[in-house]
Structure formats: structure tokens, C-alpha cells
Amino acid sequence: SSRRLKxxxxxxxxxxLHPADIADILEELSRDEQRSLIEALxxxxxxxxxxxxxxxxxxQLLESIPVEKxxxxxxxxxxxxxxxxxxxxxxxxxxxxxADMEKEDxxxxxxxxxxxxxxxxxxxxxxxxALDGSATVENVIEAMKQFEGPIESIHSVYLVDAExxxxxxxxxxxxxxxxANTPLQALSVEEVRxxxxxxxxxxVIDLFRKYxxxxxxxxxxxxxxVGLVTADDVLDLVVRRR
Amino acid sequence: SSRRLKxxxxxxxxxxLHPADIADILEELSRDEQRSLIEALxxxxxxxxxxxxxxxxxxQLLESIPVEKxxxxxxxxxxxxxxxxxxxxxxxxxxxxxADMEKEDxxxxxxxxxxxxxxxxxxxxxxxxALDGSATVENVIEAMKQFEGPIESIHSVYLVDAExxxxxxxxxxxxxxxxANTPLQALSVEEVRxxxxxxxxxxVIDLFRKYxxxxxxxxxxxxxxVGLVTADDVLDLVVRRR
Numbered sequence: 001s002s003r004r005l006k007x008x009x010x011x012x013x014x015x016x017l018h019p020a021d022i023a024d025i026l027e028e029l030s031r032d033e034q035r036s037l038i039e040a041l042x043x044x045x046x047x048x049x050x051x052x053x054x055x056x057x058x059x060q061l062l063e064s065i066p067v068e069k070x071x072x073x074x075x076x077x078x079x080x081x082x083x084x085x086x087x088x089x090x091x092x093x094x095x096x097x098x099a100d101m102e103k104e105d106x107x108x109x110x111x112x113x114x115x116x117x118x119x120x121x122x123x124x125x126x127x128x129x130a131l132d133g134s135a136t137v138e139n140v141i142e143a144m145k146q147f148e149g150p151i152e153s154i155h156s157v158y159l160v161d162a163e164x165x166x167x168x169x170x171x172x173x174x175x176x177x178x179x180a181n182t183p184l185q186a187l188s189v190e191e192v193r194x195x196x197x198x199x200x201x202x203x204v205i206d207l208f209r210k211y212x213x214x215x216x217x218x219x220x221x222x223x224x225x226v227g228l229v230t231a232d233d234v235l236d237l238v239v240r241r242r
Numbered sequence: 243s244s245r246r247l248k249x250x251x252x253x254x255x256x257x258x259l260h261p262a263d264i265a266d267i268l269e270e271l272s273r274d275e276q277r278s279l280i281e282a283l284x285x286x287x288x289x290x291x292x293x294x295x296x297x298x299x300x301x302q303l304l305e306s307i308p309v310e311k312x313x314x315x316x317x318x319x320x321x322x323x324x325x326x327x328x329x330x331x332x333x334x335x336x337x338x339x340x341a342d343m344e345k346e347d348x349x350x351x352x353x354x355x356x357x358x359x360x361x362x363x364x365x366x367x368x369x370x371x372a373l374d375g376s377a378t379v380e381n382v383i384e385a386m387k388q389f390e391g392p393i394e395s396i397h398s399v400y401l402v403d404a405e406x407x408x409x410x411x412x413x414x415x416x417x418x419x420x421x422a423n424t425p426l427q428a429l430s431v432e433e434v435r436x437x438x439x440x441x442x443x444x445x446v447i448d449l450f451r452k453y454x455x456x457x458x459x460x461x462x463x464x465x466x467x468v469g470l471v472t473a474d475d476v477l478d479l480v481v482r483r484r
Contacts, residue, residue, distance in 0.1 A: 018433065020452045052452075141419060152413040152431070155397050155456070171394040172414045177383060189394070191260070209481060210262045210294075212474035214397070214456055231473045232454035238480045239451060 023052035035064050047076035059088040062097070071100030078149065079105070080125045080233070083112035120204050121197030123237065124218045124227030130158045133168060133185030137175055140184070155214055158225055159184055166194055166217055166225040194219050197226060201237060208234045265294035277306050289318030301330040304339070313342030320391065321347070322367045322475070325354035362446050363439030365479065366460045366469030372400045375410060375427030379417055382426070397456055400467055401426055408436055408459055408467040436461050439468060443479060450476045
């Protein structure tokens with residue numbers, strides 16, 4: 001049928017499209033076609049694409065494929081996205097997926113599931129780079145090479161002390177201009193703004209607007225760095241609330 | 243009076259505050275106090291603070307101080323902010339200010355004034371870094387040192403050909419990881435998304451959401467790079483529209 005043909009053409013071109021564009025195509029397919037498309041992709045690509053569709057559709061799709069495959073995909077999703085979809089799934093499915101995920105990823109996601117909706121904790125991602133203040137430009141490069149997400153999403157590096165307390169932040173632009181052996185604490189911004197995990201979404205939005213932020217570190221009640229709220233998620237939140 | 247005393251204390255602490263926080267204080271002062279505070283600050287600091295208050299208050303304040311001082315301050319404002327406030331002022335005042343500004347800055351602002359409200363052209367800033375694709379990491383560092391705005395606001399460098407056509411974009415993270423002599427075109431993202439100056443604000447917002455953008459280049463009808471819409475301005479726009 002012409003429908004099949006369309007899908008076959010898409011396969012060949014998919015690799016060249018942005019995940020958000022593939023997600024647009026995915027949304028127009030039938031349930032069966034969606035499932036075969038997702039099952040045909042590698043986990044990482046599938047995770048990128050699923051991250052771009054509405055949470056309710058994510059849940060339907062993940063429920064329709066074998067749990068091992070679904071767990072592999074959720075493993076590769078940004079932890080905040082993974083937590084959102086697990087919250088949407090029936091508790092048994094959610095538990096099965098968590099049991100099948102990599103231990104460390106499952107742990108990260110479980111912690112995110114503990115935060116109340118519309119708080120900084122529920123909004124944040126746990127993918128960020130935190131280093132000791134004595135770390136140098138070279139250490140940043142090393143950390144970026146080991147970063148789990150796309151390196152293009154890194155715009156600042158956060159500084160923590162030996163107990164993981166947030167003590168500073170360094171924009172990449174400053175790192176690029178500094179000699180390779182400069183300790184990061186010498187490059188830190190004058191004042192790092194942060195919020196606690198239970199800070200409400202409205203306060204987060206207000207801070208982003210007031211200080212023109214691209215990212216806002218999130219700390220627990222002992223000022224340990226635990227996450228990062230990013231501008232793209234804040235924009236989504238504001239648009240959804242309109 | 244206690245009011246005067248409060249203002250005097252503020253002066254001493256002002257330098258340590260974020261411009262957005264000084265702007266909050268400014269908004270609570272009387273007109274006279276606002277004027278003397280702004281006149282006491284250097285142009286650059288005054289411009290940073292004025293950029294953080296509502297446009298109508300910016301206009302009132304700039305009308306209340308000598309035109310030469312006002313022109314010096316508008317000179318230091320981001321071009322898109324400067325255009326917004328000039329649009330709010332009576333045409334004669336606006337014309338006087340433009341006549342008193344540095345020629346190059348006035349020219350930039352005049353071009354921005356030509357764009358219809360709620361289009362990419364009216365939303366964009368003209369502060370960005372554009373280089374030839376054969377430029378290297380070292381050339382980026384040089385350009386950043388000469389950048390007019392705060393370097394922390396740079397997250398990507400744009401690539402243009404000899405006729406200023408937009409041909410690529412390189413996130414700072416990629417530049418940081420690349421050897422110093424790498425030509426930028428080897429680091430460019432696969433596909434640069436851009437909009438034309440007359441693209442409506444809704445489309446701009448949709449693109450930011452769909453592709454999780456932090457910045458979106460703006461081109462004229464011949465694909466010449468002419469500006470950049472940034473995520474903070476898009477967030478402001480969405481909040482204002484609610």
C-alpha cells in the first residue's frame with residue numbers, strides 16, 4: 001500500500017532528520033507502524049525520538065513493545081523525561097521497567113520520581129558536569145568526553161566541594177578563554193543562583209526571566225547539587241500553562 | 243530623611259548586586275531618586291540596569307535626564323532593547339537620541355526599528371559572533387575577546403561565507419573539545435535552523451520548543467545572517483503573552 005511505501009522511504013531518510021522531525025512523522029503513523037519503527041531503531045535513537053513526543057503517547061508506545069526493549073529505551077532517555085513517562089505508566093509496568101533498567105539509571109530515575117509535580121526537583125535533569133574547584137580546563141574536557149548526554153547541551157560546568165555542596169559555576173565561554181591550567185574556581189561567576197528541590201515552578205520561571213538564565217542548579221536542603229533545570233524545559237512549562 | 247539614608251547605603255552595595263536586583267531597587271524609588279541614581283552610575287552599568295526594567299519605565303527615565311546622557315546609555319544597551327525603548331519614546335526624543343548616539347550603534351538600532359512587532363526581526367539582537375568557515379579555534383577566541391556583550395552569553399559561533407550568507411553553526415562545547423587549528427566548518431552542526439526577519443513570533447516560539455533551542459539565527463530574504471533570537475527573549479515573550 002502507499003502507506004507502507006511512505007514508511008519505507010522514511011526509514012532510509014530517518015537517519016538524516018532531527019529526532020524532533022522523526023517524532024513528527026511518528027505521531028502520524030498507526031500504532032502498529034509506530035511500534036515497528038521504534039523496534040527497528042537502535043535504543044539511543046529510539047530514546048531521542050520518544051523524548052520528543054507527548055508523554056501520553058510515550059507511555060502507549062512503551063507499553064506496546066516488549067518490556068526488555070522498553071527498559072533499554074528508557075535507560076537512554078534523559079532522566080527527567082524517563083521519570084515523566086514512568087509516572088504516566090501503570091505502577092506495575094513502571095516497576096517492571098525500573099527492574100529491567102541499568103541499576104544506576106534506575107536509581108537516578110527513582111529519585112526523580114520522589115519529587116512533587118511542579119517543583120524544581122520534578123523539573124530538573126540529573127545530567128550535568130560537576131567538578132572540584134581545583135579542577136582545570138583539561139579536566140573539563142575529560143569530563144565532557146565522558147558526559148552521557150549530547151555535549152552541545154553543556155553551557156556551564158558546576159563546582160562542588162568534597163561533600164558535593166554547590167560552590168560555583170563556570171560558563172564554557174570563560175573556560176575557552178582561559179589558559180589550560182587555570183583552576184576552575186578562578187573562573188567561577190560571582191554568585192551562583194540555585195533553588196531547592198521543593199522550590200515551586202513559578203519561582204523557577206521568575207528566576208529564569210529575571211536573570212535571563214539558560215540553566216539553574218538545584219540543591220537539596222543541605223546545599224548538595226542534585227540537578228539542573230534547563231531553559232528548554234522552562235519554556236515548555238510556560239507554554240503548557242498558558 | 244530615612245529614605246535618603248537608604249539610598250546612600252544602596253550606592254555602596256550596588257556594585258556587588260546583579261543588574262536585575264538593582265533594577266528591582268530602582269523600581270521602588272521615587273522619580274527623582276531614580277534619576278539621581280542613574281546619573282550617578284557609569285553609562286555601562288546604567289544601561290545594564292535600565293535594560294532590566296519595563297520598557298515604559300525606561301522611556302520615562304530616559305526622558306527625564308539630559309539627552310547626551312540618555313544617548314550614552316542607549317548606546318550601551320543591547321541593540322534590541324535600545325530599539326524597543328526608542329519605539330516607546332516620542333518620535334522627536336527618539337530622533338534626538340539617535341542623532342546623539344555613536345554612528346554605528348545608531349545604524350544598528352535604526353535597522354531594528356524597521357521590523358514589524360512580533361516578528362523575528364523585532365525580537366532579534368545584532369550581537370553575535372559570525373566567522374568564516376575556515377576560521378579556527380584561535381580566531382574564535384580572538385573574536386570573543388572583541389565581543390561587545392558579555393562573553394557568557396555566547397554559546398555558539400555562526401559561520402558565514404564571503405557574502406555573509408549563513409552556512410553553519412558551531413556550539414562552544416565542540417570548539418572546546420577540538421584541537422586549536424581545527425577549521426570551524428569541520429565542527430559545524432549538521433543542519434543550521436534559521437528564520438527570516440519577517441517570520442512571526444509564534445513560529446519562532448514553536449521552533450524553540452520543538453528543537454530545544456537556546457538561540458536561533460535570523461537571516462534576510464537573501465539568507466544573509468542579520469541577527470539572533472535568544473531563549474531568554476522567547477521566554478519573556480511567552481510569559482507576556484499569557
